[in-house]
Amino acid sequence: MEDTEGVALRGSLTPLISQIERERGVDLSQYRESYVERRLGTRLRALGLTTYREYCAYLASAPNEYARLLDALTVNVTDFFRDPPVWDIIRGEVIPSILAEKAAVGHHAVRAWSAGCATGEEPYSMVMAFLAARNPKPERLLLSVTATDLDPIALKTAARAEYDIAKLDHIPLAERSRFVTADERHFRISPEVTERVRFRTLDLFADEPPLALDLILCRNVFIYFTREQQERVTGVFHRALAKGGYLVLGRTEKMSTIVGKSFEAVSSRERIYRKP
Numbered sequence: 001m002e003d004t005e006g007v008a009l010r011g012s013l014t015p016l017i018s019q020i021e022r023e024r025g026v027d028l029s030q031y032r033e034s035y036v037e038r039r040l041g042t043r044l045r046a047l048g049l050t051t052y053r054e055y056c057a058y059l060a061s062a063p064n065e066y067a068r069l070l071d072a073l074t075v076n077v078t079d080f081f082r083d084p085p086v087w088d089i090i091r092g093e094v095i096p097s098i099l100a101e102k103a104a105v106g107h108h109a110v111r112a113w114s115a116g117c118a119t120g121e122e123p124y125s126m127v128m129a130f131l132a133a134r135n136p137k138p139e140r141l142l143l144s145v146t147a148t149d150l151d152p153i154a155l156k157t158a159a160r161a162e163y164d165i166a167k168l169d170h171i172p173l174a175e176r177s178r179f180v181t182a183d184e185r186h187f188r189i190s191p192e193v194t195e196r197v198r199f200r201t202l203d204l205f206a207d208e209p210p211l212a213l214d215l216i217l218c219r220n221v222f223i224y225f226t227r228e229q230q231e232r233v234t235g236v237f238h239r240a241l242a243k244g245g246y247l248v249l250g251r252t253e254k255m256s257t258i259v260g261k262s263f264e265a266v267s268s269r270e271r272i273y274r275k276p
Contacts, residue, residue, distance in 0.1 A: 013037070016052040019059065024066055025230060026073070026223045026252055039072045063226075070223050078118040080170040081125045082219075083251055086270045091129050094246050094272065098214045099133055099141075101244060109142040111213045113240065115204065116149055116221035120158025120197070121167070123147035126217065127193045128175045146210040148202035155199045161189040204233050209240045216241060219271075220250035230258055238262045241275045248272050 013036070017028050028036055040055070043065070049055050059065055081087045098110060110130065114123035123145045130143050149155055168187050171180060179190045202209070204221075216237050222230050237247055247263060249271040263273035 080121045112145045112215040114147040115218035117147035119154050123197045127196045143196050145197045147199045161194045212242050215246045217248045222253045245275050
């Protein structure tokens with residue numbers, strides 16, 4: 001868009017941001033304003049619109065546009081140990097708590113779910129984080145991670161466990177040296193990690209979820225749902241978790257009202273919750 005249009009659009013951005021948060025629970029304050037403007041601009045140009053006011057009206061009349069908008073905003077990014085502050089809490093608080101409670105009752109089985117796992121970086125990160133924990137010893141940890149997505153092509157990529165070398169820097173050095181083999185162009189995740197992950201397609205609204213879970217990661221999936229759908233999926237997760245189990249959502253997802261009905265906040269900022 002031309003600069004003169006951009007100035008006018010910036011002046012009316014707040015109502016659109018409020019509408020997106022109200023209808024889809026997306027907290028756009030997590031993004032730089034210039035980034036939001038650029039990504040919104042791609043949708044307005046595609047639709048032949050010139051103002052945010054027009055786009056607000058279009059969203060109200062064509063709610064399917066939210067999916068395209070959210071794709072433009074999130075760019076479907078996934079990576080190993082994405083959002084380090086979130087993983088600092090998972091590694092520093094969540095995993096030690098799970099393992100300590102298991103040890104206290106003489107259990108070694110841990111069950112986790114990566115919902116919306118895309119190409120597999122998240123579930124593999126989960127396994128590496130558990131195996132890197134000091135207690136218990138890896139051979140005593142009976143860890144199983146169910147990794148689900150609606151996209152069968154993404155799941156095939158995930159099951160190969162082979163990634164472009166550019167992603168390697170996102171894996172901490174200690175885990176990299178232990179769980180990865182690399183050449184000049186690609187790296188592979190070791191069987192010690194991959195054998196603990198089971199990939200399958202799953203529809204959060206129609207299929208039976210895994211149960212008796214200690215940890216669920218479902219990040220940047222809720223933003224595609226209506227409030228009613230978010231309520232339904234929150235109920236699915238609550239039933240799937242064992243007492244004391246943890247739920248980790250995406251940092252851009254403003255879910256405090258819905259999740260607060262059933263979960264206690266561990267870190268509201270990082271969207272980490274626990275089932276009481």
